Each structure stands twice: as C-alpha cells, then as structure tokens.
Amino acid sequence: xxxxxxxxxxxxxxxxxxxxxxxxxxxxxxxxxxxxxxxxxxxxxxxxxxxxxxxxxxxxxxxxxxxxxxxxxxxxxxxxxxxxxxxxxxxxxxxxxxxxxxxxxxxxxxxxxxxxxxxxxxxxxxxxxxxxxxxxxxxxxxxxxxxxxxxxxxxxxxxxxxxxxxxxxxxxxxxxxxxxxxxxxxxxxxxxxxxxxxxxxxxxxxxxxxxxxxxxxxxxxxxxxxxxxxxxxxxxxxxxxxxxxxxxxxxxxxxxxxxxxxxxxxxxxxxxxxxxxxxxxxxxxxxxxxxxxxxxxxxxxxxxxxxxxxxxxxxxxxxxxxxxxxxxxxxxxxxxxxxxxxxxxxxxxxxxxxxxxxxxxxxxxxxxxxxxxxxxxxxxxxxxxxxxxxxxx
Amino acid sequence: xxxxxxxxxxxxxxxxxxxxxxxxxxxxxxxxxxxxxxxxxxxxxxxxxxxxxxxxxxxxxxxxxxxxxxxxxxxxxxxxxxxxxxxxxxxxxxxxxxxxxxxxxxxxxxxxxxxxxxxxxxxxxxxxxxxxxxxxxxxxxxxxxxxxxxxxxxxxxxxxxxxxxxxxxxxxxxxxxxxxxxxxxxxxxxxxxxxxxxxxxxxxxxxxxxxxxxxxxxxxxxxxxxxxxxxxxxxxxxxxxxxxxxxxxxxxxxxxxxxxxxxxxxxxxxxxxxxxxxxxxxxxxxxxxxxxxxxxxxxxxxxxxxxxxxxxxxxxxxxxxxxxxxxxxxxxxxxxxxxxxxxxxxxxxxxxxxxxxxxxxxxxxxxxxxxxxxxxxxxxxxxxxxxxxxxxx
Numbered sequence: 102x103x104x105x106x107x108x109x110x111x112x113x114x115x116x117x118x119x120x121x122x123x124x125x126x127x128x129x130x131x132x133x134x135x136x137x138x139x140x141x142x143x144x145x146x147x148x149x150x151x152x153x154x155x156x157x158x159x160x161x162x163x164x165x166x167x168x169x170x171x172x173x174x175x176x177x178x179x180x181x182x183x184x185x186x187x188x189x190x191x192x193x194x195x196x197x198x199x200x201x202x203x204x205x206x207x208x209x210x211x212x213x214x215x216x217x218x219x220x221x222x223x224x225x226x227x228x229x230x231x232x233x234x235x236x237x238x239x240x241x242x243x244x245x246x247x248x249x250x251x252x253x254x255x256x257x258x259x260x261x262x263x264x265x266x267x268x269x270x271x272x273x274x275x276x277x278x279x280x281x282x283x284x285x286x287x288x289x290x291x292x293x294x295x296x297x298x299x300x301x302x303x304x305x306x307x308x309x310x311x312x313x314x315x316x317x318x319x320x321x322x323x324x325x326x327x328x329x330x331x332x333x334x335x336x337x338x339x340x341x342x343x344x345x346x347x348x349x350x351x352x353x354x355x356x357x358x359x360x361x362x363x364x365x366x367x368x369x370x371x372x373x374x375x376x377x378x379x380x381x382x383x384x385x386x387x388x389x390x391x392x393x394x395x396x397x398x399x400x401x402x403x404x405x406x407x408x409x410x411x412x413x414x415x416x417x418x419x420x421x422x423x424x425x426x427x428x429x430x431x432x433x434x435x436x437x438x439x440x441x442x443x444x445x446x447x448x449x450x451x452x453x454x455x456x457x458x459x460x461x462x463x464x465x466x467x468x469x470x471x472x473x474x475x476x477x478x479x480x481x482x483x484x485x486x487x488x489x490x491x492x493x494x
Numbered sequence: 495x496x497x498x499x500x501x502x503x504x505x506x507x508x509x510x511x512x513x514x515x516x517x518x519x520x521x522x523x524x525x526x527x528x529x530x531x532x533x534x535x536x537x538x539x540x541x542x543x544x545x546x547x548x549x550x551x552x553x554x555x556x557x558x559x560x561x562x563x564x565x566x567x568x569x570x571x572x573x574x575x576x577x578x579x580x581x582x583x584x585x586x587x588x589x590x591x592x593x594x595x596x597x598x599x600x601x602x603x604x605x606x607x608x609x610x611x612x613x614x615x616x617x618x619x620x621x622x623x624x625x626x627x628x629x630x631x632x633x634x635x636x637x638x639x640x641x642x643x644x645x646x647x648x649x650x651x652x653x654x655x656x657x658x659x660x661x662x663x664x665x666x667x668x669x670x671x672x673x674x675x676x677x678x679x680x681x682x683x684x685x686x687x688x689x690x691x692x693x694x695x696x697x698x699x700x701x702x703x704x705x706x707x708x709x710x711x712x713x714x715x716x717x718x719x720x721x722x723x724x725x726x727x728x729x730x731x732x733x734x735x736x737x738x739x740x741x742x743x744x745x746x747x748x749x750x751x752x753x754x755x756x757x758x759x760x761x762x763x764x765x766x767x768x769x770x771x772x773x774x775x776x777x778x779x780x781x782x783x784x785x786x787x788x789x790x791x792x793x794x795x796x797x798x799x800x801x802x803x804x805x806x807x808x809x810x811x812x813x814x815x816x817x818x819x820x821x822x823x824x825x826x827x828x829x830x831x832x833x834x835x836x837x838x839x840x841x842x843x844x845x846x847x848x849x850x851x852x853x854x855x856x857x858x859x860x861x862x863x864x865x866x867x868x869x870x871x872x873x874x875x876x877x878x879x880x881x882x883x884x885x886x887x
Binding site: 181218322333340363469 | 514571572573574578611612613616618678679680681682694696698706707708709710711712713714715717720722723725726727729730733736737742744745746747748750751752753754755756757758759760765767769803831832833834857858859860861862863
C-alpha cells in the first residue's frame with residue numbers, strides 16, 4: 102500500500118463534522134487507529150507488540166537489541182489536524198516499504214506512542230513518559246478525564262491491563278536509534294525537510310479561581326467576588342508577560358462553574374500552556390503570570406490555586422546523532438521547536454534520537470486546517486528511508 | 495401538610511452533590527417538581543390544568559374570570575438555590591391552607607410558570623412570555639439546549655404537545671390579580687417582607703469571537719488570532735463600563751472551541767447579562783461594551799458577532815395594586831429589583847400584579863448558599879394570606 106493509500110485509509114477515523122480530529126487515548130477512535138496500525142504491520146509481515154504502557158511496536162525481524170526505531174503517535178488534540186502524529190507513522194511504514202530489506206543488519210521497528218497529546222487526561226506524552234519512568238504510574242493511572250473516568254478505567258475498558266503500567270527499561274534499552282518524523286508546526290521551515298535541534302522547555306499549569314456564586318441581576322458590583330474577572334485579567338497578563346519575555350503563553354481551555362448566563366460564577370478554571378527558548382525564561386515568565394493573577398484575585402476577593410500539571414525541561418537532541426543525520430541528508434536546515442514530542446522524552450532518557458520535520462506551508466497546527474504538501478510528505482519519506490537505511494543496513 | 499412539610503418534600507428533587515439545584519425545564523427533575531405540584535394540589539382538592547405553554551394551574555373552584563392567582567416557578571439555574579421560585583409555590587399552597595375557604599368570593603389559583611430561568615434554552619420567563627405573546631412561538635420552539643435538543647423536542651419527550659404553544663389570552667385574561675412571592679436576591683430588604691416596585695430593564699447578549707485555531711507551542715504571538723484575548727478584554731470592559739454607568743454587567747458563561755490546553759482557541763462564545771435602573775442607561779452601557787469588544791477583536795484579528803438573546807424592558811408594578819397591597823400589609827418597605835420575574839412579564843401585559851419579597855440575609859442567590867430564615871418565610875406566607883384574603887374574600 103502506497104503512502105497515499107495508507108493516508109486515505111486513516112483519514113476518516115475520528116474525524117468530526119467540521120473536519121477536525123477527535124482521537125483521544127483509549128477511546129473508540131483510538132482503538133480504530135490501532136486497528137489500522139495492526140493491519141499495516143500485518144501487511145508487511147511485522148509482528149505487533151503492545152507494551153505495558155499501551156504503546157504499539159511493529160517489528161521487522163525479532164525485537165532488539167540495538168534496534169532502529171521510527172514512529173510517532175496516532176492520537177489528536179480536540180479538533181486537531183490530520184498530520185500531527187499520523188504523518189510520522191504513515192511515513193514510517195512507507196519508509197519500511199522503500200528500503201532494501203535484504204540488506205538489514207539491525208532489527209527495525211515502527212512505534213506508535215500512546216496519548217502523546219494529553220488531550221484526555223491532561224498530561225502530554227504519557228506513553229513515552231511512563232516508559233521512561235518520568236511519570237509516576239500511580240498518580241498517572243489516577244488522572245481523570247472530564248467525565249471522571251480514570252486512565253486505569255479507560256485502559257481496562259479497552260482490554261488493557263493497567264497493573265503493569267510503569268517504567269519499561271527493557272522496551273527503551275533495545276533502541277539503538279530513534280527517529281521521529283513530524284509535521285512542522287510553525288512557519289520556521291522553508292525547505293521541504295529539516296532536522297530538529299531542541300525542544301523548548303514547556304509546561305501546563307491549572308489556575309483555579311474560586312469566588313462566590315450569586316445572582317447576576319441583584320448583586321451589587323461592590324458585593325461581588327467574581328472569579329471570571331480574575332481569570333480574564335490573567336489571560337491578558339499571560340499574553341503580555343510572554344511578549345515582553347520572549348516566550349509563549351496561552352489559555353485555550355476554561356471551565357466555569359456553574360456556567361449560567363444570569364449567575365456570577367462560583368469558580369473558573371483556566372489552563373495555562375507556556376514555553377520559552379530556555380528554562381530560566383520560562384520560570385521567570387510563568388512566575389510573573391502567577392504573581393499578577395494572585396494580585397488580581399486578591400483584589401477580586403477570589404482565591405487562586407495554581408497546580409503544575411506537567412513540565413518538560415529543555416531537550417537538545419544529541420549532537421552526534423544530529424550531525425550524523427545531517428551528513429546522511431546533505432545538511433538540511435536545522436530548527437528548534439516549541440512543541441513537545443515523544444522524541445524529546447526519549448532523548449532526555451538518553452536514547453540516541455533524531456527528529457525530522459516536514460514543512461508546514463501555513464504554520465497552522467492543532468486545527469483542522471493543518472496541512473503539508475504531498476510532495477513535501479514524500480520528501481520526508483525519502484529522508485526517513487535514507488536515515489533508516491544508513492543506520493540499519 | 496405544613497409549610498415545613500412541603501418544603502422538606504420538595505428539597506431533594508434535582509439536588510446535586512454540592513447542594514446546588516439542577517431543575518431545568520422539561521428534564522426529569524422538572525417532571526418530578528411537577529408531580530410534587532400535582533400532589534400538593536390534589537391534597538387540597540384543587541384541579542390541575544396544564545396550559546398550552548406547559549404552565550401548571552391548580553384551581554380552587556372553577557377557573558376564572560376575575561380570579562386571584564398566586565405562584566412562581568419550580569425550575570432553577572445551574573447549581574441554583576432552593577428558594578428562587580419554589581418559595582413562591584410552597585408559600586402559595588401554605589396560604590391556601592391558611593385562608594378561610596368558606597368566605598371566598600372569587601376563584602383562586604396557584605400557578606407554576608415553566609422555564610422562568612431560561613437555563614436550558616437561553617431565554618428567561620419562557621412560559622409567561624409565550625402566554626403573553628411577547629415570545630414568538632416558532633422561534634422559541636426552535637431554541638436548542640447545549641445538547642442540540644430543541645424546546646419542541648424537549649416538550650414532546652415529556653408528553654407535551656408543542657403544536658399549541660403560543661399566545662394564550664384566555665389563560666391571562668381570567669386573572670383579576672396576580673401576586674408572586676419571591677425570595678429577595680440582594681441585601682436590599684431589612685424587614686422580613688417587602689413589596690416590589692419595579693424590575694430593572696435587562697437583557698442577554700451572546701458574544702461570538704472567532705479567530706484561528708493553532709498550536710500553542712509553535713505559533714508566534716504575532717501570528718496568532720486568539721479569540722480568548724478578545725473575550726478576556728471584553729469581560730473586564732463590561733465590568734468597568736457597568737461600574738462607570740451605574741449598571742450591572744456579568745459574564746458567567748463561556749464556551750471555548752476546541753478547548754484544548756495546548757491549542758489556541760478557534761472560537762470563544764461568552765454570554766453577557768446586563769441590567770440597569772433605566773433603559774437609556776442599559777442601552778448606553780451595552781453599546782459601550784460592544785464597541786470596546788469590537789475594537790479589541792479587530793486588533794486581535796478576530797471577528798465578533800453579537801446576538802441579542804433576550805431583552806426585557808423596565809417594568810413598574812401598577813401603582814394602584816401596589817398601594818392597595820401596601821394598605822393591606824401596613825406599609826412594608828418597597829424596593830425595585832434587578833432580577834426578572836414572571837410577575838414582570840404579566841405586569842407588562844397589563845395584568846394587575848404585585849410582588850412580595852422575603853428577606854435574604856446574605857444576599858446570595860442563584861447559588862447553593864441562597865437562604866431565607868424560616869421565620870421570614872412564614873411572615874411571607876402570612877402576608878400572602880392577607881393579600882389573598884383581602885382580594886378574594
């Protein structure tokens with residue numbers, strides 16, 4: 102099956118009426134994606150293994166050691182695009198088809214990490230973090246989705262036994278080289294293909310503002326303790342602090358209790374996503390945002406609790422791997438990214454890792470309009486094939 | 495059954511774990527409230543009639559003309575209190591028990607208007623507005639709840655035929671006097687019982703901000719069209735404009751699409767509730783809010799559509815009725831309110847109407863902590879009994 106055929110096959114899974122994707126971990130759409138993965142592996146005579154954390158590995162030959170592994174993830178953000186994640190898996194299978202199997206000297210695998218986006222349980226890169234031992238299994242299994250379902254319950258509902266979830270050194274130690282191909286998510290890449298140098302440090306913080314519920318038509322302004330005001334000011338402060346500090350800060354998710362048109366809110370919860378080129382900048386900007394939020398909340402008679410949901414330190418892809426890949430590919434552009442990836446988690450865990458980016462003409466990502474030209478995707482497959490061939494043959 | 499017995503009987507219906515009430519129109523909880531109403535009427539030998547718009551009327555004697563009618567509503571805002579609405583119905587039944595039936599010269603009825611809060615379909619006082627002919631039946635029946643269910647479908651699901659929904663002059667013309675007893679919703683009343691003079695003009699406006707969805711970690715701030723920023727600034731502008739203009743303005747409900755932590759929102763919808771002592775002030779303040787919102791949205795590269803969901807003109811309760819009630823009750827305090835009521839809709843439709851308020855010691859309303867002292871509630875019942883006796887005997 103060609104790249105285009107695989108792509109067309111996966112395209113309808115979890116697609117909403119507006120064209121956006123809803124492929125959350127351990128939902129029916131995720132299970133359909135996994136079926137698609139299994140079928141692709143079977144078609145190539147690859148054996149599929151599900152590891153203790155729910156990541157899928159399709160093996161060409163017997164598993165490890167010193168294996169060459171490529172892949173990405175199949176899940177999406179709410180209303181996400183088609184490319185973020187799946188492009189790396191489809192390209193991996195296409196590269197397997199393109200290389201000369203008879204010349205293989207090392208085991209080769211395609212991996213699909215589970216719950217990279219963290220859209221359902223709030224923590225990104227769950228599959229790779231658990232395997233690398235940087236996410237605590239007990240705390241992670243107790244994470245709840247918006248319906249109150251825990252990760253453990255969600256796994257069990259899909260037939261995955263959560264009792265083995267946790268660090269998986271055996272799975273990671275067999276990797277001799279990991280390459281993740283991913284659509285670029287800004288407009289930083291002008292060539293069809295580039296190499297990732299680093300991932301900005303980033304994190305997610307939950308801001309819980311709590312005031313006093315009341316009637317919107319009878320409560321004097323001076324008597325109010327309205328958490329919506331504190332939230333609104335924090336949204337604007339985050340943007341301003343990020344701009345002044347050379348960082349990124351976004352509130353893209355908010356929950357209001359009770360959420361009635363004629364009721365002053367009791368509580369407003371907003372989620373801050375922030376990233377910066379280095380950890381000192383990120384720490385400074387997020388501290389400033391929290392301080393401004395706390396000051397405003399105090400003026401509004403509102404309490405504020407800030408909870409760190411996840412943080413990812415700065416990750417630089419190993420220089421030796423990067424220079425090797427650049428040599429194989431004829432020195433394509435190099436670029437850092439603000440987006441987190443399983444490749445970053447693996448690199449931080451000491452796995453030799455490289456990232457390939459495919460050009461994004463509009464820079465749109467995490468949205469239905471996310472897009473890459475087919476010619477650029479095929480250039481990505483060709484680059485990935487060259488890397489796998491150079492490493493494994 | 496005593497006031498306390500009726501109150502205890504109704505208390506568990508539609509109560510959430512946090513103590514707040516969720517009694518939306520045409521839901522199971524609303525149906526349970528209606529069953530409670532029917533049982534109370536049956537216990538008193540009153541015949542219950544459901545009018546074409548779903549309002550319930552319990553009649554002592556044959557229906558109208560020149561009837562004395564009292565009542566309120568049973569539905570709630572999301573997470574509302576126990577008193578807003580039900581206090582008027584329970585007090586009405588208690589007053590029926592307290593008066594001398596043998597002396598009645600006029601028909602007497604207790605009415606429960608449907609969907610006063612507008613919590614499910616976005617428009618308040620639906621039952622009385624439809625009856626008075628100020629809500630268009632076709633447009634109203636097509637209103638959708640957040641799940642996409644129309645009012646017509648919701649009615650049909652509970653066995654109410656929506657094809658007769660619309661103006662109901664017969665139901666209203668038989669009312670010679672309407673008295674609504676309601677818990678006060680601010681801290682304006684220092685005596686146990688007071689008389690309403692007027693309802694502030696008020697309205698609800700939906701603000702739809704639409705930008706461009708994108709990745710929170712890779713999209714440069716300058717490349718963003720983030721509707722959350724425009725929304726946040728509008729929340730703060732609304733508060734400031736209301737303060738400067740002597741009005742009230744509240745955003746208590748917001749919806750974000752797609753609502754992902756690591757995604758810049760595509761669209762943010764916020765609902766503005768605004769009220770003022772007079773219509774000119776309300777018009778000026780809401781125009782200023784809209785102008786500031788539009789200016790900010792333009793700077794953010796965001797489109798803004800403002801839709802008026804409902805407006806209620808200023809209502810003064812008729813002076814003759816007010817003076818008569820004040821005479822019967824020994825001149826209790828008089829006060830206006832910022833909250834809308836079915837009594838206001840009826841007064842605007844020319845029905846002789848009076849409103850009794852029961853003291854609210856904390857001023858909290860539309861929240862679980864909403865509260866009135868039992869002694870004050872019983873003073874309310876006594877006042878209502880005197881008004882009904884003076885009018886009907």
